[in-house]
Amino acid sequence: MLPSSYNSILVAFSLIVAILASYTALNMAARVSSTRGRAALLWLVGGSFAMGLGIWSMHFVGMLAFSLPIPLGYDLGLTLLSLLIAIGSSAFALWMVCQRDMPKMHLMLGALLMGAGIAAMHYTGMAAMQMTPQVVYVPWILVLSVVIAVVASGAALWIAFRLRGDSEHVFYARIGASLVMGCAIVGMHYTGMAAAQFPIDSFCGAANSGIDAKWLAIVVIVVTFAVFAIALIISMLDARTSILASSLDEANSELVQLALHDNLTKLPNRILLDDRLDQAIQKATRDGRNFAVLFMDLDGFKAVNDIYGHHVGDKLLEEVAQRILDTKRSEDTAARLGGDEFVLLIDPGEPEDAAVLAQRLIESLGKPYEMGRNTLHISASIGVAVYPGDGETAHELMVNADAAMYHSKEAGRNCYSFFESKMNANAHEQLKLQQELLGALDRNEFILHYQPKMIAPAGPMIGVEALLRWQSPERGMVPPDAFLPLAERTGLIVSIGNWVIDEACRQLKVWHQQGNADWSIAVNLSTVQLGHPGLVDAVRSTLQKHDLPPSCLILEVTESTAMRDAESSLVILDELTSLGVSISIDDFGTGYSSLLYLKRLPANELKIDRGFVTELAQGNDDAAIVSAIIALGKTLGLKIVAEGVETAEQQDLLTRLGCDTLQGFYLGRPVAPELLFSSLAAAKAKLAAEASADEPSR
Ligand code: C2E
Ligand code: MG
Ligand code: MG
Numbered sequence: 001m002l003p004s005s006y007n008s009i010l011v012a013f014s015l016i017v018a019i020l021a022s023y024t025a026l027n028m029a030a031r032v033s034s035t036r037g038r039a040a041l042l043w044l045v046g047g048s049f050a051m052g053l054g055i056w057s058m059h060f061v062g063m064l065a066f067s068l069p070i071p072l073g074y075d076l077g078l079t080l081l082s083l084l085i086a087i088g089s090s091a092f093a094l095w096m097v098c099q100r101d102m103p104k105m106h107l108m109l110g111a112l113l114m115g116a117g118i119a120a121m122h123y124t125g126m127a128a129m130q131m132t133p134q135v136v137y138v139p140w141i142l143v144l145s146v147v148i149a150v151v152a153s154g155a156a157l158w159i160a161f162r163l164r165g166d167s168e169h170v171f172y173a174r175i176g177a178s179l180v181m182g183c184a185i186v187g188m189h190y191t192g193m194a195a196a197q198f199p200i201d202s203f204c205g206a207a208n209s210g211i212d213a214k215w216l217a218i219v220v221i222v223v224t225f226a227v228f229a230i231a232l233i234i235s236m237l238d239a240r241t242s243i244l245a246s247s248l249d250e251a252n253s254e255l256v257q258l259a260l261h262d263n264l265t266k267l268p269n270r271i272l273l274d275d276r277l278d279q280a281i282q283k284a285t286r287d288g289r290n291f292a293v294l295f296m297d298l299d300g301f302k303a304v305n306d307i308y309g310h311h312v313g314d315k316l317l318e319e320v321a322q323r324i325l326d327t328k329r330s331e332d333t334a335a336r337l338g339g340d341e342f343v344l345l346i347d348p349g350e351p352e353d354a355a356v357l358a359q360r361l362i363e364s365l366g367k368p369y370e371m372g373r374n375t376l377h378i379s380a381s382i383g384v385a386v387y388p389g390d391g392e393t394a395h396e397l398m399v400n401a402d403a404a405m406y407h408s409k410e411a412g413r414n415c416y417s418f419f420e421s422k423m424n425a426n427a428h429e430q431l432k433l434q435q436e437l438l439g440a441l442d443r444n445e446f447i448l449h450y451q452p453k454m455i456a457p458a459g460p461m462i463g464v465e466a467l468l469r470w471q472s473p474e475r476g477m478v479p480p481d482a483f484l485p486l487a488e489r490t491g492l493i494v495s496i497g498n499w500v501i502d503e504a505c506r507q508l509k510v511w512h513q514q515g516n517a518d519w520s521i522a523v524n525l526s527t528v529q530l531g532h533p534g535l536v537d538a539v540r541s542t543l544q545k546h547d548l549p550p551s552c553l554i555l556e557v558t559e560s561t562a563m564r565d566a567e568s569s570l571v572i573l574d575e576l577t578s579l580g581v582s583i584s585i586d587d588f589g590t591g592y593s594s595l596l597y598l599k600r601l602p603a604n605e606l607k608i609d610r611g612f613v614t615e616l617a618q619g620n621d622d623a624a625i626v627s628a629i630i631a632l633g634k635t636l637g638l639k640i641v642a643e644g645v646e647t648a649e650q651q652d653l654l655t656r657l658g659c660d661t662l663q664g665f666y667l668g669r670p671v672a673p674e675l676l677f678s679s680l681a682a683a684k685a686k687l688a689a690e691a692s693a694d695e696p697s698r
Helices: 008-034 037-066 076-097 104-127 139-164 170-195 213-260 270-287 301-308 310-326 351-366 394-410 422-442 482-491 493-513 537-546 559-564 566-579 593-598 611-613 619-635 648-657 673-697
Strands: 291-299 333-336 341-346 369-371 374-375 378-385 416-417 444-456 463-474 477-478 520-525 553-558 584-586 607-609 639-642
Touching: 008 037, 008 076, 008 139, 008 170, 037 076, 037 104, 037 333, 076 104, 076 139, 076 607, 104 139, 139 170, 213 270, 270 291, 270 333, 270 341, 270 378, 270 394, 291 351, 291 394, 301 310, 301 369, 301 374, 310 333, 310 341, 310 351, 310 369, 310 374, 310 584, 351 378, 351 416, 378 394, 394 416, 422 463, 422 482, 444 493, 444 520, 444 673, 463 482, 463 493, 477 482, 482 493, 482 593, 493 537, 493 673, 520 584, 537 553, 537 566, 553 559, 553 566, 559 566, 559 584, 566 584, 593 673, 607 619, 611 619, 619 639, 619 648
Parallel strands: 378 416, 463 520, 520 553, 553 584, 584 607, 607 639
Antiparallel strands: 291 341, 291 378, 333 341, 369 374, 444 463, 463 477
């Protein structure tokens, strides 16, 4: 046998080439599996070339490192064939790695095919030397080299499959894996070489006709490194952009989530709901089917917010959202419109489905809520509109479901109602009213009536309460209850309220100048006004404008208004009293003031609600309540006013119970300012006549 030797520098080179080839291959596998369509195909083709060229040039460099004491060369055709085999097995390997999953059977089959491919490349490369006589192979070493090729291929496939994807930590794992794979490939090659024995009189047939090995070595090494470099750079750039693209994707879907969902409950918001409604309409029209919209509003939620704070309110809303999700069917859409308003889109849905779901929702939402130490009770009012009968557009359906919901509220809450067209009439009416109200202030359609407040029992008069009226050209004289709720909802109340304060002060100034300088004037404030930041300044400047002492202005706030946002109400009421104006608590007894809160309110006066006065008779419950309220008010140092006094008996009883001031139709109706004096005189005359009529019978 011919003695053989190895050039150790080239051997080292072959190892480096093998490791680089492995690293490139792993990178390519990741690219193929993380892209789609044409891009994946391009990566597969490019990757197969880079990897095949890598494995082959490792082999080639290994062959160049090998020398015999005779001249050696390589047949071009067979050498190219061995390269093709390398590329083919690489393509197969990459294709395997980018499959969705890799069962054991596939892995074993793949390892066998790829190992066979590498071995085939190696021995084809050997055959390119065209030795005569034939190279003698030691059988067991030859088998060992093929086994190494198969096992190394299996390991390579498995590692590459596991290291797909583009995360940071994969980088180091990939370097480690390349080292292992590189050594395995080199191991196979040199085992294969160890199996080859060259008889003493061997002659290399390709030595003269084939390619000259020495200068080709340089070319192969340079080209191989260039291919690796290009492949690696491109694949890394591509990985960067794909990481960038996927994080952009993530950010984008997060934005979409934010834009289309409610922050607190994570339910779809109004925008997404509108979209779903439009889809439902299209589908229902196409299939000739129905669907239903359930509009839910919580009963008593505002009180929870006021009493326990927004934090608890938010928690409650989350729990409500969860209960709605638990109750609805999977195909329904639950959305939150804001505040305590929720919508359930039942698609597809017959009226019967809607009724069943509405009832279940009412039962589920009505169960107690355990919030830390507190157990809270709320309920829901629901309105149902069914497509297409109750509306053909998303807007119409929502408006009508809303109207039906209001009907449920009026019917006593904690129930559901189906939409009926007469509810719609009411909604239209509200819209019309709103449009008329919008211009009423500019058209000077508001006036104030004044009702006397008398020292108990029968005077003299110490002041008046200003009561707003709307003289509508279309509707005639409209009482405040008919338009104030709307004015509050639309915010119009702020400018109307400022007008009221101004007009009341102007009128009082006139009366002062006429010689009634001790009269005061009471003006009602709504919740919205109290929450409006400009209120204190408006009051201050109006008093200055009309040159009135602040002490003659009384601002009436209802008990529930003062309670609405208790802490911030306190701040504003304190600012108002420090201006010097008085605060009166109106409609007292109808709200839910806590005694502690009442004590902190900077009020001077307490007005017992008309409801108690109306039913007042000696010895009944109302008398007991009224005397309790009076006792409470006196303890807090408040002046007690009774409103709604309509009879002599009420006047008498309230006086005896200890009221300081009385107000009511019996003592004087609200009248236009020019009629105040005549009405006072008439009331006085009537009282006197009654008194003298009573006299003889006593
Ligand atoms: P309020 O402040 O409790 O006013 C007393 C209401 O009771 C007035 O109704 C008055 O006409 C009525 N009233 C007075 N005496 C009697 C009586 O003996 N028997 C009966 N049955 N009723 C009597 P009005 O004028 O319809 O006002 C209703 C409510 O509208 C007021 O209740 C007040 O809360 C609100 N309001 C009136 N004017 C304004 C205003 O300028 N701004 C604001 N924010 N609210 C106002
Ligand atoms: Mg009042
Ligand atoms: Mg009142």
